[in-house]
Every structure is written in structure tokens, then in C-alpha cells.
Amino acid sequence: MSGFSFTLDATCGKARTGRISTPRGEIRTPAFMPVGTAGTVKAMLPDSVAATGADILLGNTYHLMLRPGAERVARLGGLHAFMNWDRPILTDSGGFQVMSLSDLRKLTEDGVTFKSHIDGSRHMFSPEKSMEIQKLLGSDIVMAFDECPALPAPRDRIEASMRLSMRWAQRSRDAFGDRPGHALFGIQQGGLEPDLRAESAKALKAIGFDGYAVGGLAVGEGQEAMFACLDTACDMLPEDRPRYLMGVGKPDDIVGAVARGIDMMDCVLPSRSGRTGQAWTRRGQVNLRNARHADDPRPLDEACTCPACRSYSRAYLHHVVRSGEMIAGMLLTWHNLHYYQELMAGIRAAVAAGTFAGFEAGFHAARAEGDIPPR
Amino acid sequence: MSGFSFTLDATCGKARTGRISTPRGEIRTPAFMPVGTAGTVKAMLPDSVAATGADILLGNTYHLMLRPGAERVARLGGLHAFMNWDRPILTDSGGFQVMSLSDLRKLTEDGVTFKSHIDGSRHMFSPEKSMEIQKLLGSDIVMAFDECPALPAPRDRIEASMRLSMRWAQRSRDAFGDRPGHALFGIQQGGLEPDLRAESAKALKAIGFDGYAVGGLAVGEGQEAMFACLDTACDMLPEDRPRYLMGVGKPDDIVGAVARGIDMMDCVLPSRSGRTGQAWTRRGQVNLRNARHADDPRPLDEACTCPACRSYSRAYLHHVVRSGEMIAGMLLTWHNLHYYQELMAGIRAAVAAGTFAGFEAGFHAARAEGDIPPR
Numbered sequence: 001m002s003g004f005s006f007t008l009d010a011t012c013g014k015a016r017t018g019r020i021s022t023p024r025g026e027i028r029t030p031a032f033m034p035v036g037t038a039g040t041v042k043a044m045l046p047d048s049v050a051a052t053g054a055d056i057l058l059g060n061t062y063h064l065m066l067r068p069g070a071e072r073v074a075r076l077g078g079l080h081a082f083m084n085w086d087r088p089i090l091t092d093s094g095g096f097q098v099m100s101l102s103d104l105r106k107l108t109e110d111g112v113t114f115k116s117h118i119d120g121s122r123h124m125f126s127p128e129k130s131m132e133i134q135k136l137l138g139s140d141i142v143m144a145f146d147e148c149p150a151l152p153a154p155r156d157r158i159e160a161s162m163r164l165s166m167r168w169a170q171r172s173r174d175a176f177g178d179r180p181g182h183a184l185f186g187i188q189q190g191g192l193e194p195d196l197r198a199e200s201a202k203a204l205k206a207i208g209f210d211g212y213a214v215g216g217l218a219v220g221e222g223q224e225a226m227f228a229c230l231d232t233a234c235d236m237l238p239e240d241r242p243r244y245l246m247g248v249g250k251p252d253d254i255v256g257a258v259a260r261g262i263d264m265m266d267c268v269l270p271s272r273s274g275r276t277g278q279a280w281t282r283r284g285q286v287n288l289r290n291a292r293h294a295d296d297p298r299p300l301d302e303a304c305t306c307p308a309c310r311s312y313s314r315a316y317l318h319h320v321v322r323s324g325e326m327i328a329g330m331l332l333t334w335h336n337l338h339y340y341q342e343l344m345a346g347i348r349a350a351v352a353a354g355t356f357a358g359f360e361a362g363f364h365a366a367r368a369e370g371d372i373p374p375r
Numbered sequence: 376m377s378g379f380s381f382t383l384d385a386t387c388g389k390a391r392t393g394r395i396s397t398p399r400g401e402i403r404t405p406a407f408m409p410v411g412t413a414g415t416v417k418a419m420l421p422d423s424v425a426a427t428g429a430d431i432l433l434g435n436t437y438h439l440m441l442r443p444g445a446e447r448v449a450r451l452g453g454l455h456a457f458m459n460w461d462r463p464i465l466t467d468s469g470g471f472q473v474m475s476l477s478d479l480r481k482l483t484e485d486g487v488t489f490k491s492h493i494d495g496s497r498h499m500f501s502p503e504k505s506m507e508i509q510k511l512l513g514s515d516i517v518m519a520f521d522e523c524p525a526l527p528a529p530r531d532r533i534e535a536s537m538r539l540s541m542r543w544a545q546r547s548r549d550a551f552g553d554r555p556g557h558a559l560f561g562i563q564q565g566g567l568e569p570d571l572r573a574e575s576a577k578a579l580k581a582i583g584f585d586g587y588a589v590g591g592l593a594v595g596e597g598q599e600a601m602f603a604c605l606d607t608a609c610d611m612l613p614e615d616r617p618r619y620l621m622g623v624g625k626p627d628d629i630v631g632a633v634a635r636g637i638d639m640m641d642c643v644l645p646s647r648s649g650r651t652g653q654a655w656t657r658r659g660q661v662n663l664r665n666a667r668h669a670d671d672p673r674p675l676d677e678a679c680t681c682p683a684c685r686s687y688s689r690a691y692l693h694h695v696v697r698s699g700e701m702i703a704g705m706l707l708t709w710h711n712l713h714y715y716q717e718l719m720a721g722i723r724a725a726v727a728a729g730t731f732a733g734f735e736a737g738f739h740a741a742r743a744e745g746d747i748p749p750r
Contacts, residue, residue, distance in 0.1 A: 040695055040702040045682065068669065068694040076672055076690050084686040275701075294443065297451055307420065311459040315451050319443040320415055326650075326701060327415040 003181030004140075004210060006242050012356040014234065014261040017348045020211075020242055022140050023181040024080070024088045027055040029242060030258045030351075032344045033090060033266040034337055038063045039073075039083040042271050043329040044337070046085045052306070052334065053341030056088040056141075058266040061133055062097035066116045066123070070136035078138030090266070091139035092246070093130045093172075093187075095146045096215075107147065109164070127171035135179070141211070144172035146187045148216040151225075158191035158216075165189045165215075166203040173207050183210035185244060191216055192225055194232050201236035212237040213244040214262070218253075227256050234261030251280060251343055255363055258347050259356070270340045274333030277321035279308075281339060282366045288332065292374045293318035306338035307331065378556030379515075379585060381617050385727045389609065389636040392726040395586075395617055397515050398556040399455070399463045402430040404617060405633045405726075407719045408465060408641040409712055413438045414448075414458040417646050418701070418708040421460045427681070427709065428716035431463040431516075433641040436508055437472035441491045441498070445511035453513030465641070466514035467621070468505045468547075468562075470521045471590075482522065484539070502546035510554070516586065519547035521562045523591040526600075533566035533591075540564045540590075541578040548582050558585035560619060566591055567600055569607050576611035587612040588619040589637070593628075602631050609636030626655060626718055630738055633722050634731070645715045649708030652696035654683075656714060657741045663707065667749045668693035681713035682706065 006029075008018040020027040034041045034049055036057045041049050049057065059079055064070060076082050079089055095112075099105065102114035102123075111126030130145035146165040149157050169186050176184045186209035190196030204212060214233050217226045230245070237243050244264035245257050254265055270280060277289040281301040288300075296314035304310075308317065308331035320328040343363075350359035381404075383393040395402040409416045409424055411432045416424050424432065434454055439445060451457050454464055470487075474480065477489035477498075486501025505520035521540035524532050544561050551559045561584035565571030579587060589608050592601045605620070612618050619639035620632050629640055645655060652664040656676040663675075671689035679685075683692065683706035695703040718738075725734035 038694075038698050038700060039691070040700045043701045043705075045702065045705065046686075067698060068690070072670060072690070075670065076688060082688070082691055082694075084691075295447060295450065311421075313451060313457070315443070315447070316414070316457055316459075319413075319457075323413050323442060325413060325415045326418045326704060327420065329701060330418075330420065330705070 004183045006211070006240065008240065010352045010354070012351045012354050013259065015258050015347070015351045015356045016261060016263055017351040018242075018263065022088045022183070024086065024140055025055065027088055027264075028344075028348055029263040030254075030344055030347050031055060031264045032254065032340050033058045033264065034271060034340075035060070035266055035268045036083065036085070036089075037268070038067065039079065041333075041337075043275060043326070043333040044271070046083065048334055049085070049337065050087065052337040053345060054087075054337065056090060057085055059089050059091045059137065059139060060097055061091050061094035061130060061137070062101065064091075064137060065094065065133050066118055066121075070133040074136040074138070080138060088140040089138075090141035091134045091137055091143065093143040093145040094125050094133070095130070096148065096246070098125050099147065109167075111145075112147070127168045128175040131172055131175040139182075141183045141185060142176060143213065144169045144184065144186050144209070146189060146215055148189055148219070149191070150219050151191055151216070151221040153191060155191075155193060158189075158193060159196055162189040162191075162196050162200050166200060169204060170207050173209070185209055185211040185213050187213040187215035187246070188233060188237065189216045192221060192229050194229075197229065197233045198236050201233070205238060209241070211242040211244060211264075213246050215246050217245065218247040218249055223253060223256070226253070227260065230257060230260040230262065251340070252364075252367070254340075254343065255347065255360055258351075259360060270336035271333045274336045275329040277328065277332065279317075279332055280336050281371070283369055283371045284367045286371050288314065288317045288321045288328075290318075296375060298372070298375070300335060301339075304335065304339065304342075306335045308335040379558045381586070381615065383615065385729070387726045387729050387731040388634065390633050390722070390726045390731045391636060391638055392723045393617075393638065397463045397558070399461060399515055400430065402463055402639075403719075403723055404638040405629075405719055405722050406430060406639045407629065407715050408433045408639065409646060409715075410435070410641055410643045411458065411460070412643070413442065414454065416708075416712075418650060418704040419646070419712070421458065423709055424460070424712065425462065427712040428720060429462075429712065431465060432460055434464050434466045434512065434514060435472055436466045436469035436505060436512065437476065439466075439512060440469065440508050441493055441496075445508040449511040449513070455513060463515040464513075465516035466509045466512055466518065468518040468520040469500050469508070470505070471523065471621070473500050474522065484542075486520075487522070502543045503550040506547055506550035514557075516558045516560060517551060518588065519544045519559065519561050519584070521564060521590055523564055523594070524566070525594050526566055526591070526596040528566065530566075530568060533564075533568060534571055537564040537566075537571050537575050541575060544579055545582050548584070560584055560586040560588050562588040562590035562621070563608060563612065564591045567596060567604050572604065572608045573611050576608075580613060584616070586617040586619060586639075588621050590621050592620065593622040593624055598628060598631070601628070602635065605632060605635040605637065626715070627739075627742070629715075629718065630722065630735055633726075634735060645711035646708045649711045650704040652703065652707065654692075654707050655711050656746070658744055658746050659742045661746050663689065663692045663696045663703075665693070671750060673747070673750070675710060676714075679710065679714065679717075681710045683710040
């Protein structure tokens with residue numbers, strides 16, 4: 001783990017704040033990672049992503065290996081140089097995307113064979129192949145290759161899948177080898193079954209990873225079930241390693257996950273929402289397509305310092321959303337990512353100050369108030 | 376014309392360089408105006424447009440009056456505040472767009488009635504209505520309302536249309552009134568017929584305008600015919616007022632128009648091209664969709680200082696064009712607008728230095744060389 005370390009600075013209840021040090025820079029936790037699926041955080045330039053306060057991006061191994069191809073990215077100097085982002089990058093293993101996006105999958109002990117959703121070409125993923133691809137991409141935080149069923153699923157399916165993932169975790173660890181400055185995270189599985197989660201955590205700890213993800217959640221189980229799972233799942237993971245909840249989530253999911261001991265998250269929601277006219281603010285979700293904004297000279301959020309809020313009216317945002325102008329997606333993605341990073345900064349400050357419970361109460365009170373009423 | 380003035384600083388052959396002073400800032404001529412059709416230069420934030428070196432934008436009266444509506448823009452503080460652009464804005468009269476975009480047009484002496492291409496609603500444009508709308512938008516340079524046929528057209532159609540436009544020019548002038556700090560430009564018509572162009576210029580000068588546009592070109596007549604027309608058309612217009620060639624053009628159209636005495640131009644080409652993977656450089660047009668770029672680590676133009684050229688490889692640009700990512704349109708639009716503004720800056724410097732002929736020769740020589748060969 002030379003060149004990669006996690007320092008826990010403070011806790012408040014189960015909530016934690018700290019820093020992940022990497023050769024490419026520090027990641028302040030709890031951290032939200034914007035998703036840069038195919039070598040770009042959609043509708044954003046990298047400087048703008050950094051300006052929102054993001055310390056780290058997520059890249060999707062499945063997408064990048066299919067297009068432009070991992071070998072090509074490596075020849076071009078790695079993903080950081082390719083996409084003009086010099087801070088840390090975490091890549092997923094491809095396991096989740098191959099199950100949700102590709103055609104004609106075939107799962108064996110060895111790995112998954114599948115057809116590309118882009119051009120129908122035939123490919124194979126295995127723990128060894130995933131480690132190789134993530135190394136070619138040059139990612140700073142590499143995820144072990146795993147497999148997980150959509151929930152609800154029968155217990156025996158979840159159990160078998162988790163045990164396969166644990167064997168793949170060992171193969172991922174073996175294939176990853178020793179790469180100073182680069183980290184390998186294991187992924188806990190076991191669905192909503194506490195005993196399977198415990199078995200998975202035990203297996204991962206026996207192998208030993210630089211960080212531990214809680215996988216297999218945010219796949220349709222609902223927030224209540226997810227929180228119930230996190231109530232026990234986090235405690236099963238080492239205290240001195242970062243804990244990463246994959247694919248989460250809405251702002252209230254994030255606050256609730258932090259309250260249960262999560263340090264890192266990622267989600268397409270803020271960027272995807274921004275491209276469909278949806279904004280996230282302290283007061284909840286705002287649909288800029290709604291006609292009530294057409295004549296509203298006020299900013300989306302008068303307290304927000306992002307370019308969309310600083311320089312434009314709701315009326316303008318409404319106009320460009322309705323007109324299908326690219327600037328709508330550009331401004332609203334920027335706003336949403338800015339809001340998410342402000343949320344994380346508020347969380348970190350509250351945990352450090354020992355006032356996270358008050359922060360949580362304020363967060364929920366502002367949302368309960370709802371968006372400002374029409375003028 | 377208080378608060379609005381044109382200063383001619385130097386000439387070189389027929390090429391001119393100068394400055395248009397307005398209360399919102401200076402416009403260096405020859406000037407290229409990026410097109411912000413519906414309150415946004417597509418795929419760009421206003422700060423980025425300014426960073427390319429643009430002194431002035433063009434807004435489309437037809438689009439803005441239909442959506443979001445001129446009265447609404449006025450209530451929201453005018454187009455500058457609405458779209459977050461505090462430098463000068465020129466608006467067209469709506470005359471050209473209504474003929475090319477709307478449905479069910481009916482042309483009378485009074486004006487044009489038409490159906491919106493957006494929602495089929497019924498509207499009317501007249502010189503008086505166009506002046507009213509452009510005033511509501513708050514544009515700095517207002518264009519007289521005119522009408523022009525697509526070329527080729529029979530001479531009697533061109534003649535009748537020109538004479539109607541001249542009657543409308545007088546009505547535009549009367550309706551515009553006295554608006555200190557705001558300018559009204561007349562539009563010369565007459566197709567490719569020198570005597571009709573002369574008659575039109577005479578009529579416009581008799582009315583008196585703050586600037587004069589050469590209209591009715593770049594509508595399918597070809598570069599040779601356009602240049603032949605400009606060879607005489609510019610000389611018919613007052614020397615001490617800016618001359619604006621509407622809807623032009625490609626880089627070589629621009630250089631040739633300046634050589635014939637044009638001071639201002641606008642065109643959607645650089646922004647539209649940028650959204651379809653086409654780049655314009657010193658060496659001509661480059662199609663980033665082409666497979667030859669897939670592994671090319673070199674920038675689009677190693678001498679260009681725009682963000683696309685400074686921070687990305689051709690391979691990356693190819694990847695994001697092929698993947699349909701928004702960043703492709705964002706980066707290539709930025710590059711194209713940057714290249715256009717660099718071209719204008721080069722033109723201005725050469726005219727000022729008395730070396731425009733050499734500049735022209737260098738411009739054509741670089742293009743004749745063509746894009747850099749594949750590695």
C-alpha cells in the first residue's frame with residue numbers, strides 16, 4: 001500500500017471523516033465520485049468537474065474496454081492523460097455493467113463471456129482480465145471483479161453468487177500483484193442477508209484489501225432495506241480502511257449512508273438528472289421543465305455559488321431545457337455536481353466538528369420545506 | 376448615433392480595420408460574430424465565447440420572439456441579462472429566418488404572416504413589429520426588416536423584392552426612432568445584379584443608417600458569384616460606416632470578403648460544424664470522425680491554444696465524437712470559434728500593418744498544404 005493510505009480524522013456516531021492519500025492527490029472522505037463513464041463526465045469539462053470540488057472520478061471499465069479499448073488508452077498514456085484529469089480515478093471492475101448492459105452473457109467459474117452492446121463483438125471478462133484492463137487504464141483505485149444478482153433474488157442465488165465473487169476476489173488479489181501507489185478494493189456481497197454479508201466480509205478480510213466496497217445494493221431494494229443492510233454491513237468491515245458504497249445515490253441516500261459508516265460513493269444521478277432538466281438543491285428536486293419557472297427571475301438556489309445559480313434565472317434554465325439546448329445539460333450538470341460536492345463538504349465539516357446529528361436534522365428540515373413557492 | 380460610432384483605423388487595398396464603439400464595449404473590425412440563435416451559442420458558456428475573443432454575438436429575432444418570447448425577455452431584463460452576455464449583441468430582423476424556417480408564409484406590402492415552426496401558432500412580422508421586438512430584446516445593433524429570394528431567382532423577382540425591402544427600410548428607420556447607444560443597420564439587396572445593388576445602396580444612403588449590410592448573399596450562389604458581387608457592392612456603401620456581410624461564412628469566404636471591404640460577418644458554421652465532429656484549422660477542415668485519428672496522440676492543431684488543442688489528442692476527440700459525448704461538441708465548438716477569432720485577429724493585425732496581401736497568401740498556402748498526414 002506504499003503511496004496509498006487512509007487516515008481517519010474524526011468520527012461522530014458511526015459517521016467518519018478522513019483522507020485517502022494517493023500519488024495523484026488526496027481524496028477527502030466522505031467523498032462523492034462523479035461518474036466519467038466513457039472518458040468524460042457527460043456535459044462537463046474536467047476543469048469544471050474539479051471546480052465543483054471533486055477529488056476523484058469513477059471510470060467504467062466495461063465501456064472503456066469496448067470503446068476506445070484499454071490497449072489504446074494505454075498507448076495514449078493512460079486514462080488520466082487521455083481524458084485530461086490528473087487527480088485520482090477509481091475504475092469499477094466491469095462486473096456490474098457486463099450483467100446490466102451486454103447481450104448474450106454466459107457466466108462460468110472462469111468469468112463472463114458477452115457480446116458488446118455497441119457493435120455485437122464477443123468479449124470475455126474474468127478477474128485476471130479485469131485486473132489487466134484496469135492496469136492498462138492506469139486507474140488509481142482498482143475494484144475486484146465480482147458478480148451480483150438484482151434484488152430481490154432467491155437466497156441460494158445470492159449465496160452462490162457471493163461465494164463465486166469471493167473466489168474471484170482472491171483471483172483479483174493474486175492478479176493485481178504489488179503495484180505501489182495503486183490500491184485494490186474488495187467488494188462485499190450477500191444481498192440483504194446479514195449472515196452472508198458477514199461471511200463475505202470475513203473472506204475479504206482474510207484476503208486483505210486496501211479498501212472495502214459494499215456491493216450489490218442500490219439495485220432495486222429500496223432505501224429502507226439498503227439502510228438496514230448498511231446498519232450491520234459497515235461494522236463487518238475493517239475500521240482502518242475506506243468503505244465504499246457503490247452506485248449510491250440520492251442526497252438522502254448519501255447522508256444516511258454516511259451516518260452508517262460509509263466513506264465513498266458514486267452515482268450517475270447528478271449528471272444524468274442534469275441532462276433531463278432535473279436539479280438537486282438543499283430543498284430537494286426541482287424540475288426546470290415545469291411551466292411555473294417560465295417567468296421566474298430568481299436563481300435556482302440563491303445560496304448556491306455554481307455558474308447556473310450565479311448567472312442565470314430559473315426562466316433562462318427553463319427556456320434552454322425546453323429548447324433542448326446543450327447549455328441546459330451543461331449548467332444543470334454543473335449545478336448538480338456542485339450541490340453534491342457542497343453536501344459532502346458540509347458532511348465532512350459536521351463530522352469533524354462532532355455535529356453530524358444536527359447537520360442531518362438541518363438537511364432533512366430544508367428538504368421538508370420544499371422548493372421555493374412560485375412568485 | 377450618440378454612444379455608437381465607427382472608427383476606421385487602417386486600410387490595406389480594400390481591406391479595412393477599425394473599431395465600433397458601443398456603450399457595451401468595443402467591437403474590433405473585421406469582426407466575426409458567433410451566432411447565439413435562441414439565447415445561447417450552442418455548446419458554449421458565455422465566458423468561453425468571450426475567451427475565444429468574440430466582441431459581439433448575433434441573436435435571432437425569429438427564434439427568440441417565438442420562444443421564450445420578446446416580452447418575456449424584456450420582463451427578465453433584456454437579452455443580455457437573460458443569456459448572461461454583457462457585451463454587444465446584434466439581432467437580425469427575423470426576415471430571413473421567417474422565409475427559411477416558418478410554415479404557411481404570406482407576404483404583403485405590410486409584412487409577413489406565418490406559422491411558428493415550433494408549435495404552429497400564428498404570427499406577423501412587419502418593419503414596425505421587427506423594430507419593436509428587437510427593442511424588447513435590447514439589442515445593440517438592430518437590423519432593418521427586409522425580404523430576399525433564394526438565388527437563382529428571376530430578375531423581376533429580385534427587383535420587386537429589393538424595392539419592397541427599401542420601402543421596409545424606410546419604415547424600419549421611422550419605427551426605430553432615436554435610441555442613443557443603439558444602432559440601426561440597413562440591408563442592401565439586389566441579388567447579383569449590379570444596377571439593382573446600386574439602386575438599393577442609393578435608397579439606403581438616402582434614408583441614412585448607422586451601418587450597412589450586404590444582404591441576400593450566401594444563399595446558394597457560390598463563392599465566385601458572391602465575391603464578384605462584393606467587388607462592386609462594397610464600393611456602393613459609405614466608407615465611414617461598418618459594412619456587414621450576413622451569414623458568411625467559411626474561413627476562405629471571410630478572408631475574401633475582408634479583401635473586398637467587409638467589416639463584419641456572422642455564421643453558424645463554426646458552431647454547427649463543432650457539433651458534428653468537424654474542425655476548422657489553419658490547414659482546412661478536419662473530420663474527427665475519421666478512423667485515421669483513432670490512435671493519433673497529436674493535438675488537432677499543435678499551434679492552437681484552445682482547450683481542445685491544449686489538453687486533448689486527436690484520438691480523444693475521435694473517441695468522444697464517435698461515442699456521441701457532449702464534450703465532443705463542447706470542445707470542437709470552442710476550437711472552431713477560437714480558430715475563427717484567431718483568424719480575425721490575424722486579419723486585423725495584417726491590415727493594420729499594411730501586409731494583408733501577404734497574410735492572404737499565407738492563409739491560402741497553409742490550406743493548400745492540407746491537414747497533417749497520418750503518423
